[in-house]
Amino acid sequence: MTVLQIAALAAVAVSGGAVVIMEDPLRQALLLGMFGLSLTILFFVFQAPDVALSEIVVSTVGLPVMVLLAIRKVRQQEERQQEEQGESADA
Amino acid sequence: MSRRTRLTFFGVAVACFGTVLVIGFTGLPPFGDYHGVYGQVLNGVAVSLRHATDIVTSLNFDIRAFDTLGEEFILFSSVLGVVLLLRQMRKEDEQESEEGEQEGEEEHTFAGASEALRALSLVLVPTMIAIGVYIVVHGALTPGGGFQGGVILAAAPLGVFLGGRYLKMKRIAPDTLVESGEAIGALGFALVGLGGLIFVGIFFKNFLPFGIPGHLLSAGMQPIASIAVGLEVAGAFVLAWTEFLDQAMLMSDEEDG
Numbered sequence: 001m002t003v004l005q006i007a008a009l010a011a012v013a014v015s016g017g018a019v020v021i022m023e024d025p026l027r028q029a030l031l032l033g034m035f036g037l038s039l040t041i042l043f044f045v046f047q048a049p050d051v052a053l054s055e056i057v058v059s060t061v062g063l064p065v066m067v068l069l070a071i072r073k074v075r076q077q078e079e080r081q082q083e084e085q086g087e088s089a090d091a
Numbered sequence: 092m093s094r095r096t097r098l099t100f101f102g103v104a105v106a107c108f109g110t111v112l113v114i115g116f117t118g119l120p121p122f123g124d125y126h127g128v129y130g131q132v133l134n135g136v137a138v139s140l141r142h143a144t145d146i147v148t149s150l151n152f153d154i155r156a157f158d159t160l161g162e163e164f165i166l167f168s169s170v171l172g173v174v175l176l177l178r179q180m181r182k183e184d185e186q187e188s189e190e191g192e193q194e195g196e197e198e199h200t201f202a203g204a205s206e207a208l209r210a211l212s213l214v215l216v217p218t219m220i221a222i223g224v225y226i227v228v229h230g231a232l233t234p235g236g237g238f239q240g241g242v243i244l245a246a247a248p249l250g251v252f253l254g255g256r257y258l259k260m261k262r263i264a265p266d267t268l269v270e271s272g273e274a275i276g277a278l279g280f281a282l283v284g285l286g287g288l289i290f291v292g293i294f295f296k297n298f299l300p301f302g303i304p305g306h307l308l309s310a311g312m313q314p315i316a317s318i319a320v321g322l323e324v325a326g327a328f329v330l331a332w333t334e335f336l337d338q339a340m341l342m343s344d345e346e347d348g
Contacts, residue, residue: 001122049234050147053226057242061249065332069339076339 004045011038029067036060142301143310148236152316156295159316160284163323167277170327177334212254219247223325230317231310237320244321245328252336261333269329276323283316 015035022028036059043052120126133146133154143149151159226233227240251260287296302309 050145050236050239053235053239054242057239057246061246062242062328062332065249066335069335072339 002045005042008038008042008045012042014038025067025071029064029071032067033060033064036063138304141297141310141313142304143231143313144304145231145233145236147234148230148313148317149310151236152230152313152320153295153297153310156284156316159320160280160295163277163280163320166327167273167323170273170331173331174334177338180338209254212250216247216250216254219243219250223247223321227317227321228307228314230321231313232305232307237317238324240317241321241324242328244325245332248329249332260336264329264333266330266333269326269333271326272322273326273330276319276321276326279319280316280323283312283319286312 012035015031015038019028019031019035022031036055039059040052040056043049043055125131133150137143137146137149137154141149141153143153223240223244223246225240226235226243227237230236230240248260248264251263284295287298288294290298297311297313299311299315301311304310308314
């Protein structure tokens with residue numbers, strides 16, 4: 001095993017752990033992108049460029065964007081519910 | 092359940108799992124040792140039998156193409172499910188505020204998109220399209236193929252969105268174009284399989300001349316299959332992202348206003 005391969009494995013372990021430990025979903029989504037990037041490097045240094053090419057877009061762009069949009073949608077609904085509750089309390 | 096009981100359960104589970112893991116790892120073959128007979132055979136015959144220099148593509152789009160047909164339609168039907176669900180939800184709100192939507196469309200920009208981000212997206216979008224097309228058409232020659240090139244192509248309109256131009260993104264990738272691209276790609280791959288059935292008598296048998304290894308038009312039907320899958324994947328991803336974006340961006344404005 002080369003130094004590069006060991007470094008890539010360590011990067012995957014650290015960033016994967018960081019995604020689990022982080023509690024704020026927004027930061028979790030960004031860390032997920034970093035985790036995907038380290039996975040891409042891992043696949044590349046282990047001589048699987050085909051998988052690395054699929055991984056780079058799906059995990060660094062595709063998945064975080066969907067998670068971010070879902071977070072935005074959930075927060076909007078929460079804000080609306082809070083406003084409605086506030087209005088009913090005023091009345 | 093108290094914290095202590097939970098920790099006890101966790102400790103026991105971790106100890107058991109750790110033991111199994113250690114036993115399993117000690118029995119593994121050494122690093123880099125490969126015993127897959129199928130893989131070794133393919134490595135030996137792909138260039139001579141199919142004139143393809145990328146073994147992974149010749150596996151996906153030729154030797155094991157029937158599996159890829161199934162995978163392709165998994166993606167197709169799951170994106171169709173997303174679209175069906177989200178458009179159904181959107182319709183309820185749209186009927187109420189159909190007129191309000193027309194006015195604000197031109198002005199819609201993504202808050203927080205700086206000039207630098209916009210300039211970067213201007214450079215990135217054409218680069219991504221070029222790389223995507225390159226990877227799709229060189230599927231049988233270099234690493235990558237329909238799926239890989241397709242997702243890169245799909246990421247290009249997303250770059251326009253990140254540059255702060257959501258409705259411009261809809262203009263360079265209009266819904267009808269994306270939808271028909273996805274459908275034509277899915278159909279095209281099935282037709283490639285049917286071509287084998289018609290001309291050689293076996294579904295997904297490589298029926299085109301193989302050409303010279305390393306040339307753009309070599310490996311028979313693989314480049315065509317790669318382009319079909321590229322179209323389908325790019326369309327599917329853009330369609331799914333557009334539906335999610337419509338949910339989060341357009342509907343929220345209607346609610347605010």
